[in-house]
Amino acid sequence: xxxxxxxxxxxxxxxxxxxxxxxxxxxxxxxxxxxxxxxxxxxxxxxxxxxxxxxxxxxxxxxxxxxxxxxxxxxxxxxxxxxxxxxxxxxxxxxxxxxxxxxxxxxxxxxxxxxxxxxxxxxxxxxxxxxxxxxxxxxxxxxxxxxxxxxxxxxxxxxxxxxxxxxxxxxxxxxxxxxxxxxxxxxxxxxxxxxxxxxxxxxxxxxxxxxxxxxxxxxxxx
Amino acid sequence: xxxxxxxxxxxxxxxxxxxxxxxxxxxxxxxxxxxxxxxxxxxxxxxxxxxxxxxxxxxxxxxxxxxxxxxxxxxxxxxxxxxxxxxxxxxxxxxxxxxxxxxxxxxxxxxxxxxxxxxxxxxxxxxxxxxxxxxxxxxxxxxxxxxxxxxxxxxxxxxxxxxxxxxxxxxxxxxxxxxxxxxxxxxxxxxxxxxxxxxx
Numbered sequence: 001x002x003x004x005x006x007x008x009x010x011x012x013x014x015x016x017x018x019x020x021x022x023x024x025x026x027x028x029x030x031x032x033x034x035x036x037x038x039x040x041x042x043x044x045x046x047x048x049x050x051x052x053x054x055x056x057x058x059x060x061x062x063x064x065x066x067x068x069x070x071x072x073x074x075x076x077x078x079x080x081x082x083x084x085x086x087x088x089x090x091x092x093x094x095x096x097x098x099x100x101x102x103x104x105x106x107x108x109x110x111x112x113x114x115x116x117x118x119x120x121x122x123x124x125x126x127x128x129x130x131x132x133x134x135x136x137x138x139x140x141x142x143x144x145x146x147x148x149x150x151x152x153x154x155x156x157x158x159x160x161x162x163x164x165x166x167x168x169x170x171x172x173x174x175x176x177x178x179x180x181x182x183x184x185x186x187x188x189x190x191x192x193x194x195x196x197x198x199x200x201x202x203x204x205x206x207x208x209x210x211x212x213x214x215x216x217x218x219x220x221x222x
Numbered sequence: 223x224x225x226x227x228x229x230x231x232x233x234x235x236x237x238x239x240x241x242x243x244x245x246x247x248x249x250x251x252x253x254x255x256x257x258x259x260x261x262x263x264x265x266x267x268x269x270x271x272x273x274x275x276x277x278x279x280x281x282x283x284x285x286x287x288x289x290x291x292x293x294x295x296x297x298x299x300x301x302x303x304x305x306x307x308x309x310x311x312x313x314x315x316x317x318x319x320x321x322x323x324x325x326x327x328x329x330x331x332x333x334x335x336x337x338x339x340x341x342x343x344x345x346x347x348x349x350x351x352x353x354x355x356x357x358x359x360x361x362x363x364x365x366x367x368x369x370x371x372x373x374x375x376x377x378x379x380x381x382x383x384x385x386x387x388x389x390x391x392x393x394x395x396x397x398x399x400x401x402x403x404x405x406x407x408x409x410x411x412x413x414x415x416x417x418x419x420x421x422x
Contacts (some may be wrong), residue, residue: 006320010309017308078302081273085293112339221273 003088004096011100014073021069022104025062029109032058033116044121051120052130052181058116059109059134060170063141066105068162070097070149071217080153084221090214098146098209106138109191122185129184129191129206140202143209144169149212154220173201223249223368225270225400231280232265239265241278245416249285249368252391252401252413261419263404264301267371270389270402271298278283282341294368295314297362303354304361307347311338314346315360324365336360337386351378359387362394370394376410 015022036054037047072098074080083093110131117127148166155161180194224246231241239262248251256264268274270281272293283292305314312329319327333339336356341349349357355378362370370391376384388410391401395411405407 003323006317010306010313010317010321013313014306014308073306076302077306078300078304079306081298081300081302082304082318083232084273085271085296085298087290087294088321138390149396 003086004092007083007088007093007096008103009101011097012104015100015104022108024045025105026108026112028065029058029062029112029116032061033119037119047121048126049186051117051122051126052133052185054072054120054176054180055113055116055130055134056137056174056178056181059138060141060174062109063106063138063145064163064166064170066101066140067142067145067149067166068152070101071144071153071213072149075153080217081221084217088216091210093209094146094150094213095143095206098142098213101146102142110134110137123139126181126185130181133177133180133184133195136195136202137173137198140173140198140205141170142203143205144173146209147212147216150216150221154216173198176201223398223400225281225292225369225402227270228329230266230269230276231278232262232269232274233277234265234274239268240418243279243418245400247400247402247414248325249398249400250374250395252403252409252411253408253416254393254413255402255404255405255416255418257419258416263418264373266418267298267300267373267402267404271279271296272370273298283361292369294402295367296371297365297367298359298371299362299375300373300374302324303358305340305346305354305357307345307373310345311357312348315355315364318361322361322365327364329364332360333357335363335390337383352383353399355379356383359390361397363390368399368405370399370401372401372407375403376405376407 033054040046071080074083084090113131113134114127117130145166148162151165152162176194176198180191180198183189184191185195227243227245230243232239245253249252255266257263265274269276281292283295286295311333316329330339330342333342338353338356338360341353355386376387379387391411395401
């Protein structure tokens, strides 16, 4: 346990320090959401209707932007070798890294969501609904994205490849995330159904993500 | 404890680097792997560390802890330092101690052993190549592992650093550890030579 806690602490510390990149995701999220009303024009009803979709797209792209750092830095400086050799199972180390990444890069997106909701003419309850779906759904984005990050690190310079690999995996999360938010705002569907499926997607990714990433790292080391 | 390699061969990128290599090292013994550039010294260390798949033969540890694999009982000191530039010298060392499961210790003392105590709070980004190497060596001392796999360990170290490291290797050997080092320069401790590749 101390090993995993040390890994989580270290990754968060690095992400929050100069050049760590935790803020890049939030800034990108902010840019996407701020620009959208300008592109769509001053139709408040339209903005409110598109709001959840825009917030979800922004969060998805922002988390994709920072995912390639998940294993790349550790691979480049040799830390990954030591992590693979250590007595801590690689699957758990992968899960710890993903958790740290979500805490440093995913959680700030959710904290920023209420502010973004204001820009998109969402009322308080709607914003809370979107924030709740993001809170439940973004871990799934991180844990499935981790598989792509692990594959990309074994194929050198796979930055763009990561996006191509990860995007199809994140489509279900996007569909049910937006569906749950829309259901909470406009109906007629009940909020519970898509929200439960979103929770299920996250839980499945917690199980599959670390194993797939660890297998890919083990196989691809050179 | 005995590290045994039997008929080990290594294929990288479709090219055979070496094949049918036999080697062994017992407790208290150092093995210096020598050979020309590209003969597979680093590959041999990475095979032993479990970081490359063995394409033929086997490498095993006899008389170690039964429940642990060879890589789990080994330290690997490679070309890359595994240091994070954003963390301070002490933070880097303490992280590896915690992650690799070392005993709690006074980080200052460990750093003093490699002559880095004055720089404990400095971000690792500002270290010179030799200082980075010293910090990596401090990791070997912070966590006890019987097998040391060293890739060009004395690279970038100054004369005093080489002497210091030779002393540390001597201590490790006298405590029953074993060392496999890929090297061009003399190690500074009594070592058997394992030559791979053609004549240099």
